[in-house]
Amino acid sequence: MARPREFDEAKVLASARQLFASNGYHGTSIDDLVQATGLLRGSLYKAFGSKRNLFEKILAEIADDFKATPESLDLLTVALKDLAAVDKPIRLLCLKIVGKNSKTYANLLGANLLAKMKENK
Amino acid sequence: MARPREFDEAKVLASARQLFASNGYHGTSIDDLVQATGLLRGSLYKAFGSKRNLFEKILAEIADDFKATPESLDLLTVALKDLAAVDKPIRLLCLKIVGKNSKTYANLLGANLLAKMKENK
DNA sequence: GCGATTAGTGAACGATTAGTCAATAATAAT
DNA sequence: ATTATTATTGACTAATCGTTCACTAATCGC
Numbered sequence: 001m002a003r004p005r006e007f008d009e010a011k012v013l014a015s016a017r018q019l020f021a022s023n024g025y026h027g028t029s030i031d032d033l034v035q036a037t038g039l040l041r042g043s044l045y046k047a048f049g050s051k052r053n054l055f056e057k058i059l060a061e062i063a064d065d066f067k068a069t070p071e072s073l074d075l076l077t078v079a080l081k082d083l084a085a086v087d088k089p090i091r092l093l094c095l096k097i098v099g100k101n102s103k104t105y106a107n108l109l110g111a112n113l114l115a116k117m118k119e120n121k
Numbered sequence: 122m123a124r125p126r127e128f129d130e131a132k133v134l135a136s137a138r139q140l141f142a143s144n145g146y147h148g149t150s151i152d153d154l155v156q157a158t159g160l161l162r163g164s165l166y167k168a169f170g171s172k173r174n175l176f177e178k179i180l181a182e183i184a185d186d187f188k189a190t191p192e193s194l195d196l197l198t199v200a201l202k203d204l205a206a207v208d209k210p211i212r213l214l215c216l217k218i219v220g221k222n223s224k225t226y227a228n229l230l231g232a233n234l235l236a237k238m239k240e241n242k
Numbered sequence: 243g244c245g246a247t248t249a250g251t252g253a254a255c256g257a258t259t260a261g262t263c264a265a266t267a268a269t270a271a272t
Numbered sequence: 273a274t275t276a277t278t279a280t281t282g283a284c285t286a287a288t289c290g291t292t293c294a295c296t297a298a299t300c301g302c
Contacts, residue, residue, distance in 0.1 A: 002278035003268040024203055026147035030260060041261080043280055051260065077202060080234050082145055085241070094238050102235050110231030113201050114223050117215050120206065123248035124298040151290055162291080164250055172290065 009047070012037045017058045021074035025055060025082035055079075056089060063093045073112040080109075130168070133158045138179045142195035146176060146203035176200075177210060184214045194233040201230075 015036040019028045034041055048054040059079050062072050076097060083090040098105045136157040140149045155162055169175040180200050183193050197218060204211040219226045
């Protein structure tokens with residue numbers, strides 16, 4: 001009962017996720033997101049409200065059924081390092097992912113962090 | 122044979138290190154550094170050249186005799202996540218720190234990352 | 243005293259930041 | 273065809289970003 005969306009939300013979220021995962025939260029600008037997703041700023045804001053909200057949505061999505069892929073581990077690292085200290089909802093999503101497996105996740109997160117170092121020789 | 126410095130370089134570096142460690146590289150602005158160190162922008166740039174250079178100096182300093190304190194682990198995490206992918210000298214300093222102990226450091230880095238999550242309940 | 247050299251000062255720069263908004267467009271229901 | 277509703281567009285804003293620089297100040301050897 002209104003104009004339909006022209007973009008595929010899942011694809012937009014996938015592009016944004018990749019950017020946040022590899023460049024961090026503060027290292028990813030709205031312009032970066034505009035470029036990567038193809039959406040214009042206005043549409044991005046109408047659809048997701050804010051950069052912070054977009055990030056939370058992405059994190060919530062992967063928290064819902066977490067798989068320890070490099071990208072997801074990167075995103076969890078970004079959430080923990082760039083936002084968790086000052087953003088309770090983000091912190092809670094991190095807790096939801098990790099649960100009682102903090103030993104396991106410590107290993108996964110650390111190994112994933114170090115892996116980046118070696119890729120570029 | 123010139124005007125002497127009025128600031129204590131070690132103290133300035135300590136303040137900057139703390140900021141970078143807790144807020145990340147992109148999360149730390151020059152204004153933040155000016156505030157925390159007490160130095161004015163001009164002095165900061167005369168002494169250290171650039172934000173990137175200041176960070177490298179700090180990382181080099183801790184790389185020289187690395188102790189796995191929370192702050193140093195935070196700083197290594199920041200170096201790895203915010204800079205290593207696009208900055209070879211930084212990457213090499215990370216490698217120097219980790220050496221052949223990547224299993225050990227994976228655990229330390231991961232545990233340190235997760236610790237932040239629990240502090241704020 | 244006088245140069246030479248280096249440090250401190252802070253206004254200013256262009257670029258980029260996250261976010262807004264009035265105009266236009268596309269759909270569905272009546 | 274008209275109306276209601278939601279989406280797209282991109283120019284715009286105020287703030288902040290990292291960096292520069294002309295100026296002043298303090299020390300040294302002479």
